[in-house]
Amino acid sequence: MxxxxxxxxxxxxxxxxxxxxxxxxxxxxxxxxxxxxxxxxxxxxxxxxxxxxxxxxxxxIRTRPFAISSVTGTKDLQMVNLTLRVLSRPDINRLPEIFRTLGQKYDDKVLPSIGNEVLKAVVAQFNADELLTERPHVSALVRDSLMRRASEFNIVLDDVAITHLSYGAEFSKAVEQKQVAQQDAERSKLLVAKAELERRAAIIRAEGESESAKLISDATAAAGIGLIELRMIEAGKDNAASMCRNGSVMYLPDSSSNMIVGVNPGH
The missing domain is CATH 2.30.30 (SH3 type barrels.)
Known part of the structure; x- marks a missing residue:
């Protein structure tokens, strides 16, 4: 029993x-x-x-996110810190081979290694500033290269994206200095343009004064000495009228001459 x-x-x-x-x-x-x-x-x-x-x-076999971080050098020897977000899953038809060669934690063994490898290879093709200006192109290169590399290990990547990009202190300082230099250059251009405008204004003003003097000279030459005598008579009348207003002199104009007679109120 x-x-x-x-x-x-x-x-x-x-x-x-x-x-x-x-x-x-x-x-x-x-x-x-x-x-x-x-x-x-x-x-x-x-x-x-x-x-x-x-x-x-x-x-x-569901798609899972995986983060890959790497510090690598650019073409112009600047250090850059990059982080990738990868959505990965195993190739279902290759699961026996994955288990045989990598085990159940296949993604932890493969993705960080190939991610760093691809990032270093791609980033080394660009200068530091090009990583910003050509970011879509850089992302496409990283995505295509990483997908192709992962397929060699029977891993399918549904998406690859650069989620973080930062530079070292030296590059940040260099960028700041470049911005200051560009601002100084723009300021210098404005000063040069202002000086050029002032120079042109001075030339135009001088040409105007020269033209005015020429016109006066031509008018004087055309009118002869009579114009000069007329201006002298008009100036003399103005001076005499001014002196008569103070009561000490009297201005007696006639047809032949202009007389100024002194008047002394006390005698």
């Missing part, structure tokens, strides 16, 4: 061990102690195996 109970218990344990379940978003690889890793993938659902001889290894 004791043997019967033991046999029943062993049978229950064997039955439990012979059943396993693969959940949604998962696949299983079956390892056989005699034949090794089987060359097929087990899908979702409940399955049977030979207890104590076979063992299932379950893989998550």
């Amino acid at each position: 004791l043997c019967g109970r033991r046999g029943f218990s062993f049978g229950c344990v064997a039955l439990v061990k012979s059943i396993y379940t693969v959940d949604g978003g998962q696949r299983a690889v079956l390892f056989d102690s005699i034949r090794g890793v089987r060359d097929f993938t087990v899908g979702e659902g409940t399955h049977f195996l030979i207890p104590f001889l076979q063992k299932p290894f379950v893989f998550d």
